[in-house]
Amino acid sequence: MAIVLQALPCLARAPLRPLLPGRPMVRLASGMALAEQAQHLFESTVGAVLPGPMLHRALSLDPGSGLLKVRDRSFQLRQNLYLVGFGKAVLGMAAAAEELLGQHLVQGVISVPKGIRAAMERAGKQEMLLKPHSRVQVFEGAEDNLPDRDALRAALAIRQLAEGGGSALLPAPIPPVTLEEKQTLTKLLAARGANIQELNTIRKALSQLKGGGLAQAAYPAQVVSLILSDVVGDPVEVIASGPTVASVHNVQDCLHILNHYGLRAALPRSVKTVLARADSDPHGPHTCGHVLNVIIGSNTLALAEAQRQAEALGYRAVVLSAAIQGDVKSVARFYGLLAQVAGAQLTLPGTRASVKEDEQLRELAAELQLPDLQLKEALETMAGARGPVCLLAGGEPTVQLQGSGKGGRNQELALRVGAELGQRPLGSVDVLFLSGGTDGQDGPTEAAGAWVVPELASQAATEGLDVATFLSHNDSHTFFRCFRGGAHLLHTGLTGTNVMDVHFLFLRLR
Numbered sequence: 350m351a352i353v354l355q356a357l358p359c360l361a362r363a364p365l366r367p368l369l370p371g372r373p374m375v376r377l378a379s380g381m382a383l384a385e386q387a388q389h390l391f392e393s394t395v396g397a398v399l400p401g402p403m404l405h406r407a408l409s410l411d412p413g414s415g416l417l418k419v420r421d422r423s424f425q426l427r428q429n430l431y432l433v434g435f436g437k438a439v440l441g442m443a444a445a446a447e448e449l450l451g452q453h454l455v456q457g458v459i460s461v462p463k464g465i466r467a468a469m470e471r472a473g474k475q476e477m478l479l480k481p482h483s484r485v486q487v488f489e490g491a492e493d494n495l496p497d498r499d500a501l502r503a504a505l506a507i508r509q510l511a512e513g514g515g516s517a518l519l520p521a522p523i524p525p526v527t528l529e530e531k532q533t534l535t536k537l538l539a540a541r542g543a544n545i546q547e548l549n550t551i552r553k554a555l556s557q558l559k560g561g562g563l564a565q566a567a568y569p570a571q572v573v574s575l576i577l578s579d580v581v582g583d584p585v586e587v588i589a590s591g592p593t594v595a596s597v598h599n600v601q602d603c604l605h606i607l608n609h610y611g612l613r614a615a616l617p618r619s620v621k622t623v624l625a626r627a628d629s630d631p632h633g634p635h636t637c638g639h640v641l642n643v644i645i646g647s648n649t650l651a652l653a654e655a656q657r658q659a660e661a662l663g664y665r666a667v668v669l670s671a672a673i674q675g676d677v678k679s680v681a682r683f684y685g686l687l688a689q690v691a692g693a694q695l696t697l698p699g700t701r702a703s704v705k706e707d708e709q710l711r712e713l714a715a716e717l718q719l720p721d722l723q724l725k726e727a728l729e730t731m732a733g734a735r736g737p738v739c740l741l742a743g744g745e746p747t748v749q750l751q752g753s754g755k756g757g758r759n760q761e762l763a764l765r766v767g768a769e770l771g772q773r774p775l776g777s778v779d780v781l782f783l784s785g786g787t788d789g790q791d792g793p794t795e796a797a798g799a800w801v802v803p804e805l806a807s808q809a810a811t812e813g814l815d816v817a818t819f820l821s822h823n824d825s826h827t828f829f830r831c832f833r834g835g836a837h838l839l840h841t842g843l844t845g846t847n848v849m850d851v852h853f854l855f856l857r858l859r
Contacts, residue, residue, distance in 0.1 A: 397654035400441030432457035457485035460503035560596035673744030685769025737857035754824020757792025767801030789844035
């Protein structure tokens with residue numbers, strides 16, 4: 350997500366809504382239920398990456414001189430600023446930007462998810478809403494996070510504004526590719542397990558505005574892009590498909606992805622035409638020297654807040670990684686093994702789990718290829734812990750769809766981790782795992798995620814629910830909705846932000 354200011358046109362992309370804005374985190378009673386602590390921590394984590402506070406941390410305006418400071422850069426404003434934006438957080442970002450910039454903001458266009466304004470109004474999130482006489486025009490579209498006609502109209506309005514002065518929300522396919530063809534290709538890639546980097550590489554190749562296209566349309570205006578990262582590693586060329594970043598990918602990268610997922614032979618003629626045209630472009634890729642890209646929010650920031658708040662609750666807290674990715678089955682097994690190894694150390698301080706489990710954990714960590722994984726540090730913390738421990742991580746695993754059920758990657762991960770925990774000896778340690786999307790919407794459901802304990806599968810069986818059956822149909826949401834009346838689901842509504850998912854693993858001696 351990003352918000353871009355041009356002086357200047359401006360582009361914005363942001364998250365959805367806050368959970369409990371301004372709610373202080375205080376030390377809670379030691380007897381507080383583990384599930385209550387987990388949900389409280391999730392709320393506080395999301396609250397740290399809401400659009401308004403993040404934007405104000407990055408921007409400051411001297412009302413007297415009209416000097417806008419963005420980190421260590423300054424820009425002179427003379428009622429010459431335009432704003433464009435797209436993404437789940439952009440509504441709140443645009444509201445905060447308009448309030449800060451005042452009369453210097455001439456005009457704006459933003460593209461936001463369908464229904465977000467009504468959701469913010471129902472939740473009483475006035476700080477996320479534009480004022481009645483706002484200079485910013487709002488387009489809602491991309492239902493179920495897929496490009497549609499409404500999002501296309503928004504993209505064209507954004508391009509028109511940029512030339513005059515999130516990624517599904519900025520479609521604008523290059524002719525002769527149609528919106529429907531782009532939708533179909535996106536769905537097929539996602540269903541076969543393509544990650545966000547792969548999806549955005551294809552999107553950029555087929556878009557007029559992504560891959561630096563928006564910045565090119567705004568040239569020669571100075572462009573400031575304020576970015577909220579919803580991509581592992583925070584690569585600015587991938588976030589929102591890099592509308593203000595010259596693409597580093599070429600046609601061969603696209604073909605490699607399409608080959609990998611067995612889709613190259615089924616490509617529409619129009620897509621082949623666009624890719625062939627790009628491959629033979631004599632001008633080559635354009636540059637974006639007139640652009641300042643600034644990341645103002647990320648999963649790393651959210652996890653840092655989670656660590657502070659977990660410590661305030663009395664936990665030894667360790668951030669494992671902000672780059673959890675890979676197949677959800679492997680990620681679930683990793684968390685199951687981690688709980689077993691960590692539980693053994695908590696039960697008998699100074700001891701280790703069996704050599705077999707310890708080696709399996711390290712091998713699986715190596716297979717997942719997590720660049721910032723702090724596994725050694727986490728295990729050392731466990732060895733020296735004299736109280737409860739909370740292991741924190743974030744990222745975006747992928748789910749390869751095999752069934753026709755309803756769910757999302759957070760609910761699927763939680764259910765799989767619950768199954769893993771139930772199959773492992775954990776000793777006299779209470780364990781809870783939570784997985785939640787910071788945007789408040791996990792897949793095409795109204796839940797943000799779910800939490801589980803080792804007894805999940807056995808408790809579900811007493812209600813006639815078989816975990817394995819639900820997993821075989823990718824039907825995690827139906828499971829959690831039925832299990833104990835949905836008590837294990839996280840319900841936050843749209844949060845107004847999006848910095849991927851967060852995972853919490855709590856371990857506490859009984």
